[in-house]
Amino acid sequence: MLQRLIRFLRREEPSSKIASNRLKLILVQDRLGVNEEVMKDLQQEITQVLSRYFTLDKNQVEIDLQREDQAMALVANIPIRGMKGRD
Amino acid sequence: MGKVIVITSGKGGVGKSTSVANIGTALAMLGKSVVVVDADIGLRNLDIIMGLESRVVYNSMDVIDGSCELEKALVTDRRVENLKLLAASQRNNKTDVQPEQMKDVCLKLRETHDYVLIDSPAGIEQGFENASSAAEAALIVTTPDVSAVRDADRIIGLLQAKEVSDLQLIINRFAPNMVKKGDMLNQYDVLDVLSIKLIGIVPEDPSIVGSSNRGLPLIYDATSEAAGAYKRIARRLDGQDVPVPEFKAIGWFSNMFGKLFGLD
Ligand SMILES: Nc1ncnc2c1ncn2[C@@H]1O[C@H](COP(=O)(O)OP(=O)(O)OP(=O)(O)O)[C@@H](O)[C@H]1O
Numbered sequence: 001m002l003q004r005l006i007r008f009l010r011r012e013e014p015s016s017k018i019a020s021n022r023l024k025l026i027l028v029q030d031r032l033g034v035n036e037e038v039m040k041d042l043q044q045e046i047t048q049v050l051s052r053y054f055t056l057d058k059n060q061v062e063i064d065l066q067r068e069d070q071a072m073a074l075v076a077n078i079p080i081r082g083m084k085g086r087d
Numbered sequence: 088m089g090k091v092i093v094i095t096s097g098k099g100g101v102g103k104s105t106s107v108a109n110i111g112t113a114l115a116m117l118g119k120s121v122v123v124v125d126a127d128i129g130l131r132n133l134d135i136i137m138g139l140e141s142r143v144v145y146n147s148m149d150v151i152d153g154s155c156e157l158e159k160a161l162v163t164d165r166r167v168e169n170l171k172l173l174a175a176s177q178r179n180n181k182t183d184v185q186p187e188q189m190k191d192v193c194l195k196l197r198e199t200h201d202y203v204l205i206d207s208p209a210g211i212e213q214g215f216e217n218a219s220s221a222a223e224a225a226l227i228v229t230t231p232d233v234s235a236v237r238d239a240d241r242i243i244g245l246l247q248a249k250e251v252s253d254l255q256l257i258i259n260r261f262a263p264n265m266v267k268k269g270d271m272l273n274q275y276d277v278l279d280v281l282s283i284k285l286i287g288i289v290p291e292d293p294s295i296v297g298s299s300n301r302g303l304p305l306i307y308d309a310t311s312e313a314a315g316a317y318k319r320i321a322r323r324l325d326g327q328d329v330p331v332p333e334f335k336a337i338g339w340f341s342n343m344f345g346k347l348f349g350l351d
């Protein structure tokens with residue numbers, strides 16, 4: 001109780017939350033042998049290509065690696081604002 | 088014909104042997120014929136956890152090199168007679184056995200028993216290869232921490248590559264109070280990244296120490312929460328539909344109450 005209150009007042013993130021985030025990153029890296037930097041580059045390039053066709057909010061693009069049974073899947077969540085006019 | 092199930096983890100000391108002893112005993116108490124196989128060659132301890140060390144005469148090495156017949160090498164449990172142990176050799180090394188040899192032994196055991204549970208050593212090397220060579224299913228044991236879950240993920244990948252597809256997860260040493268305080272990963276954090284089926288959560292339980300001192304699997308302790316968890320896992324493994332309960336943290340009120348009256 002008290003600990004949680006102190007944590008709340010200090011705006012500290014619980015260590016379990018930090019563990020969970022670290023774990024997600026570590027597993028992405030382990031599974032494909034890619035690191036965070038590669039994922040960031042990938043996200044940037046995909047955003048670049050897609051923004052030639054769509055209006056997007058660059059900060060909302062999420063790209064993640066997930067395991068689906070036997071294989072890895074690249075799962076992207078890219079909210080689209082609208083279509084770009086093409087000439 | 089029975090089923091061969093390997094209990095494995097990647098990381099050491101997360102509770103594989105404890106799980107094999109307790110699930111094996113619980114399945115036997117359900118009336119199944121069970122053999123538990125210690126595949127931790129060179130570092131055997133399943134016999135000790137089960138309190139059978141004084142009964143062990145032969146081990147799997149003697150069966151493999153032909154100096155003892157398989158049936159004769161099996162040690163019968165002291166309490167449940169349909170529970171047997173095939174001990175590991177303490178004098179040999181993991182590399183003295185080949186996966187094919189271990190596989191032959193396990194497949195033979197499967198012909199005459201409902202469940203063959205294999206206690207895998209930690210690691211991803213030959214010991215794991217031997218232990219998983221005959222397995223059609225696996226129980227992966229992890230504790231709720233980053234290192235153990237990472238290693239579990241590696242093992243899951245290796246098992247899937249071997250086409251062992253029936254994989255289920257045991258989360259061991261779960262401490263609801265720590266989860267509530269935000270100091271431990273909860274089951275959803277773990278399941279989210281590992282994406283295999285959960286077969287059970289075993290709470291952290293200090294009475295395990297006393298139970299291994301006595302060589303009496305925890306399952307015999309009627310008041311232990313971990314014992315209850317292992318009994319449910321055994322029933323799920325045997326195809327029964329048993330829900331996984333939420334483990335509740337002890338609230339500040341009952342905690343204080345407990346402290347006041349020295350129950351803590
Ligand atoms: N639920 C639990 N609560 C408290 N202690 C536990 C629990 N499960 C296991 N332990 C303790 O953790 C230690 C390691 O357990 P165990 O020997 O079963 O692990 P293991 O995975 O087989 O280890 P190894 O990799 O060395 O073979 C033991 O001292 C055991 O008593």
Ligand SMILES: [Mg+2]
Pocket residue numbers: 103104105127132206207208
């Ligand atoms: Mg062990």
